[in-house]
Amino acid sequence: MERTDTYERHHLKATELRLGLPGTDEPQKQSPATASIKSNKRALPESAKDCSSNNNSCASDVKDGDCACAPSSKAQVVGWPPVRSYRKNCFQQKKNEPDVSGMYIKVSMDGAPYLRKIDLKVYKSYPELLTALENMFRFTIGEYSEKEGYNGSEYVPTYEDKDSDWMLVGDVPWDMFTSSCKRLRIMKGSEARGLGCV
Amino acid sequence: MDCKRNRDMKSPPPFPDEVLERILSFITSRKDRSAVSLVSKDWYNAERWTRTSIFIGNCYSVSPQIVIRRFPKIKSVTIKGKPRFSDFNLVPPNWGADIQAWLFAFASAYPFLEELRLKRMTVSDESLEFLSLKFSNFKALSLLSCDGFSTDGLAFIASNSKNLIELDIQENAIDDFSGNWLCCFPENFTSLEILNFANLNSDVNFDALERLVSRCRSLRVLKVNKNIQLGQLQRLLVKAPQLTEIGTGSFLQELNLQQYAELACAFNHFKNLHTLSGLWEVTSVYLPVLYPACTNLTFLNLSTAVLQSDELAKVLGHCPRLQRLWVLDTVGDAGLQSVGSSCPLLEELRVFPADPYSQDIFHGVTESGFLAVSRGCRRLHYVLYFCRQMTNAAVATIVQNCPDFTHFRLCIMNPHQPDYLTDKPMDEAFGAIVKTCTKLQRLAVSGLLTDMTFEYIAKYAKNLETLSVAFAGSSDWGMQCVLDGCPKLRKLEIRDCPFGNAALLSGMERYESMRSLWMSACNLTMNGCRLLAQEMPRLNVEVIKEDESEDCVAEKVYVYRSVAGPRSDAPSFVLTL
Numbered sequence: 001m002e003r004t005d006t007y008e009r010h011h012l013k014a015t016e017l018r019l020g021l022p023g024t025d026e027p028q029k030q031s032p033a034t035a036s037i038k039s040n041k042r043a044l045p046e047s048a049k050d051c052s053s054n055n056n057s058c059a060s061d062v063k064d065g066d067c068a069c070a071p072s073s074k075a076q077v078v079g080w081p082p083v084r085s086y087r088k089n090c091f092q093q094k095k096n097e098p099d100v101s102g103m104y105i106k107v108s109m110d111g112a113p114y115l116r117k118i119d120l121k122v123y124k125s126y127p128e129l130l131t132a133l134e135n136m137f138r139f140t141i142g143e144y145s146e147k148e149g150y151n152g153s154e155y156v157p158t159y160e161d162k163d164s165d166w167m168l169v170g171d172v173p174w175d176m177f178t179s180s181c182k183r184l185r186i187m188k189g190s191e192a193r194g195l196g197c198v
Numbered sequence: 199m200d201c202k203r204n205r206d207m208k209s210p211p212p213f214p215d216e217v218l219e220r221i222l223s224f225i226t227s228r229k230d231r232s233a234v235s236l237v238s239k240d241w242y243n244a245e246r247w248t249r250t251s252i253f254i255g256n257c258y259s260v261s262p263q264i265v266i267r268r269f270p271k272i273k274s275v276t277i278k279g280k281p282r283f284s285d286f287n288l289v290p291p292n293w294g295a296d297i298q299a300w301l302f303a304f305a306s307a308y309p310f311l312e313e314l315r316l317k318r319m320t321v322s323d324e325s326l327e328f329l330s331l332k333f334s335n336f337k338a339l340s341l342l343s344c345d346g347f348s349t350d351g352l353a354f355i356a357s358n359s360k361n362l363i364e365l366d367i368q369e370n371a372i373d374d375f376s377g378n379w380l381c382c383f384p385e386n387f388t389s390l391e392i393l394n395f396a397n398l399n400s401d402v403n404f405d406a407l408e409r410l411v412s413r414c415r416s417l418r419v420l421k422v423n424k425n426i427q428l429g430q431l432q433r434l435l436v437k438a439p440q441l442t443e444i445g446t447g448s449f450l451q452e453l454n455l456q457q458y459a460e461l462a463c464a465f466n467h468f469k470n471l472h473t474l475s476g477l478w479e480v481t482s483v484y485l486p487v488l489y490p491a492c493t494n495l496t497f498l499n500l501s502t503a504v505l506q507s508d509e510l511a512k513v514l515g516h517c518p519r520l521q522r523l524w525v526l527d528t529v530g531d532a533g534l535q536s537v538g539s540s541c542p543l544l545e546e547l548r549v550f551p552a553d554p555y556s557q558d559i560f561h562g563v564t565e566s567g568f569l570a571v572s573r574g575c576r577r578l579h580y581v582l583y584f585c586r587q588m589t590n591a592a593v594a595t596i597v598q599n600c601p602d603f604t605h606f607r608l609c610i611m612n613p614h615q616p617d618y619l620t621d622k623p624m625d626e627a628f629g630a631i632v633k634t635c636t637k638l639q640r641l642a643v644s645g646l647l648t649d650m651t652f653e654y655i656a657k658y659a660k661n662l663e664t665l666s667v668a669f670a671g672s673s674d675w676g677m678q679c680v681l682d683g684c685p686k687l688r689k690l691e692i693r694d695c696p697f698g699n700a701a702l703l704s705g706m707e708r709y710e711s712m713r714s715l716w717m718s719a720c721n722l723t724m725n726g727c728r729l730l731a732q733e734m735p736r737l738n739v740e741v742i743k744e745d746e747s748e749d750c751v752a753e754k755v756y757v758y759r760s761v762a763g764p765r766s767d768a769p770s771f772v773l774t775l
Contacts, residue, residue, distance in 0.1 A: 079286030080668065081554045081584060081611045086369055086397055087501070124483050126455045146456045173452035174483055
């Protein structure tokens, strides 16, 4: 790709800290000042622990803020780019979630003639899921509380987990729920009284 | 008012001193007070007796003794110490700017001192103890980018400063032993209004923090560090519904449904929140809890939150009144598109690099993100933008869209990088900026630049006060232009440029009207610096000599005006010429 070639050509040239006018190809400018320029091409002082460039183990160096995550190619220039030490903490790059496959599970509702299927991956939190279920089956779920479950609701959302137990939706953190949920069942409130209480 | 008083006449002043002082006590602007003090001897005296707040931009430009002699009634002091490039490790440790000498002087002259705001100063634990014990009325301590103290020093402040209203500890390089200092606030201490310990790393005692927040009913700013978990944050927020600025801790903790609901409920109460920051390790699951609190938000600092473009877009959709936004470049150009479309009132944008040392140009933001912001945010006047590619044409369009820039800090992260489409230097970009943005006060340049850039700056940037230059220019002429052409220039900081003695000496007359000049890794020699020092006795010309450079080379040079003479506390590696 032409653009990359151009970039690479200038990338390499650009790393040469020299005094010539831009565009000239003379690398040999023997003036005493070049010595001072060269001395800047040194790694960050003191805390230059070895850190592989893509590995985020630099997080452990965070304490004194001087994380010397030297990239594999060129030596770093001191203080460049001008980013404060405390900001240099190597941020964990979040993985873009490229998961294309959905997580479809069956949803049954007591009294409904047929089941539905939903993709759990579409929802990011319990409120989103519960709202979607309410819309899909045209009913309302009441307030959740740890102590009482969905006490007072006409319908109660439950799910079958990996151990084939029927659990109340909402007790565990969202990510734990999505990884263990095999199917959903929207139970009539009257039947669910046993499930909701401690 | 009669401003031209004939000094020879011994006529009585038009007003009694008390009246003049009363009138002058309404003047708060530093520049106005400076002007007032030059009118006449009476006015000078009236001004010095009525000044309550002093700002010292360079701690070595004046001595404590001179300050306390001139101003007898100071309640609030702001002092800046080290050159700005010390933030990027260019100044060796133990360089100076120690606050202790100042505190000694203040203890005798200003025992009722209330506020101390320090930037890039060295502050020891002993100094903090001294401060907490000697100033019974002390109310506000703000330490930004300082070093030399530890959390032990904070413990002294907490224990002894009975009237403390503000404790603001930002971005300091300190020894973080433990968070126990928070326990040192006495149980009957209730005056705190501002508490910011966001950049400390150690665990704090949460119970002590919770009790502190409960009893300080006037607390309006609370910025905690990343060790405070979501569940704990919720408990704090519930105790302090009057907060207008919140800095959250970590946003990662897994919550069950009830905890989530409680957190959402807590944030729902903050209708008057104007500043939000923190959000370390944020995941998109929990971002929605913030939305109800964002309606009146004017400043959103996401510079420690790794967000992708769609996540940012959703958040910004709830922030119609946003004026200041700080983000990481993980949001990408797409994220910046949503800034342009969601935040029409935006005045300030800062985009920080999440991965500054990566060579990969496919991370981060480019010129198109900046363009998108400029199209939607016409009021933009402050920008700090880290990127890996830029074009002259894009910058020209950006400033056409937003001609009111006062602060333009562009950092193209690879040194000497040209316009990536045309391969030409970035001179025209900065030319466009200075031609179009007549109100420009602060400029930071980057990319491949010839002397042309500096000719443009000299010709057009007549309001420029601060200029930062790195890896730029072709010859002495560039720097000479700027020194000659920018009458309001106060701070000039230069690194890794081909400017030599001729350039340095061409500005001889200028430096007395500037705060300071920094030049490192340029072409200066000791002789050149000596010559400057000889010709201009009211300047301090200091060379930082580290082992590696040759004897005649002046590797790092710091020049500043001073009425206090050469430093008496210079370490061995700082040579005053």
